[in-house]
Amino acid sequence: MTTHPHQLRVTTLETQDSVRVEVHGDLDYDNADLLVHEVTAQLTARPGLTDLHLHCAEIGAVDSMGLCALLMISRHTAAAGVRLHLDERSAKLDRLLDLTGTLDHLTAPPPTGTVRSSMTGESTTAIRPTEPDGLT
């Protein structure tokens, strides 16, 4: 098997109650599932986890499926009551999260009945589904 220079590699380091997952390479259509599987496995294996750190400095290109994977991970961590940290984000990743309005959501503390902060701005309208309970 040849190793593509941009191929995704996931390294996991564990401490007492947090896990640090280092992501190297492109988080894209072909690879994004790998990261979701790794995080899901960690969450399943360690029920006492409080924090999950995704080390993002080495992430290459992130496409829509990569963002989709991050959103899925944040759903899993929220469901497990684990706080997700996206550490050392590149400017490019920040721009993507900012453009898509997902930065706050991805880095918010796990929901303990609180509502998520909405974007600032005068004409900002917060839209919530009529039945927020119906989706998980």
Add this chain to the structure above:
Amino acid sequence: MASTQARTVADTRPDSLWGRAPYPVLVADLRGVVVRCNDAAGLILPAAAPGASLTDVAPAWLCAAHTRIGSPGPHAVPADTEEALRGTIAGRRFEAHPTALGDGSVAWWLVDDTDHQLAREALLMERERTAFLAKASNVLLSSLNLGRCMDVTAQLAAESLADVALAIAPSRSSRLPVVTCLRGGTPVLADMSVDPDDVPGLGEALRGFPPVPSRWIDPAAAPAWLVPEGFGPVGSIVITPLPGHGVPAGALVLLRKAQTASFSSEEEVFARLFAARAGAAMSAARLYAEQTAITDVLMRELMPPALHQISGVDFAGGYRPSADHERIGGDFYDVHPATVEGEASLVSLGDVCGKGLEAAVLTGKIRNTLHALLPLADDHSRMLGLLNTALLNSHHARFVTLVLASARRRGNQVDLALTSAGHPSPLIIRADGTVHEADTRGTLIGALPAITAVTITESLAPGESCVLYTDGITEAKGGPMGDDLFGDERLKRALAGCVGMPAEGIVEHVQMLAAQWLGNRRHDDMAVVVISAPRTHHLSAVNGHTRGRFTA
């Protein structure tokens, strides 16, 4: 047995061990007269006895070998030993090894190698069959075209299994596609209006259920359409079902002429092995054809619409799908004219995450939902909120980023309301050549339980344009170094040169630049929509009641 025993005892000299040797031994002198033979030789050559002529007791091939060996010299052995010293005796095969004895006579040691020969022949045949099956697999799997697979199946079968082979595909209609191939001929397809149930076992084989083994049918019971014209009397017919991946792939009918040997059980097994491969290939081709048909239907449904001027606003759009084999992309755009003249038309342009069928299905859902929500088009945020709720899904986080633009002609201007939902902001080209981003921000749709969106308003003077695009344009990788992104800045600079161009011109220009930038590299879907305020000349009110009209 008793008589043989008696004779061999007489033939055996007390001092010779070879008398009871398990291999037949026969000693003959120069004149071709048997001198001695042992028990084992007596078993296979009952007439062999000392004093008998070799030609009377031994087969011709052994006599010939004996003569040859005797003439030139005691040790001269023909070059083609292997072939010459092998032959059959009483239906079994023997190797004959000569040993020249001192007195000029030759001892023939006969070794029964019938089983060895049979094993060799079986091995050879198995090798040929394996080679045939490997070839069949190669040829069959190299095509996903059902017609081609049927041709190949019939041709290969006619080459190695039968005098005529028919590959028959299951059909929902009353016409049965049948490919017939004579040995050495070319396969011919014919749609036959025949009932497969007329042939015993064929109906079941085509239905694929219940599974039926290959079966023989009485050649006399075969309907005329099964036998090609001029084939002559049919000796045997076997019908073998072609097993598919959960779907019946069809049936293979093998015919042999009356003068050809009928099928052995091994050949039938072999035919089944071949049928398994042919069936796999044909069902794969069938599934692929079905998928292609579905894709085509979806494609037709999802093709972006042709845009034109609506209610005094110019619209133009262009779409270049990703060159990947998954032909339906995740980009889409629509323009919905206002139901009431004078209201705003709604433009939507978006990018669904992922690609292929899944993305296409989601795209269809989004376009339909937006269409249904058109009565709310004056409130983009509400529309997007409802769309978000409709798309939210517990088992994946597939999302869409999109821009909504409402455009309404007011005087010679076009008023715009623009809302981005996680999508690159629309770009406004002003008449003075400046290009700026519309300052709208929002959350992507379909993944988060709550979304936010900011709607902004802009006005376009005549000749000014608003450009909506997907990131396939700005993330086109290429350029002189081959690895640079086209990028926002380059797009803005390019658009600055488009002042005053008609909407179609801007779309074509952007597409052309992106295509040049890419060269032959892979790319994502690219979609562009341009909304322009046409350059107009104000016409005086025509009838005094309306507020005046403008030329297009």
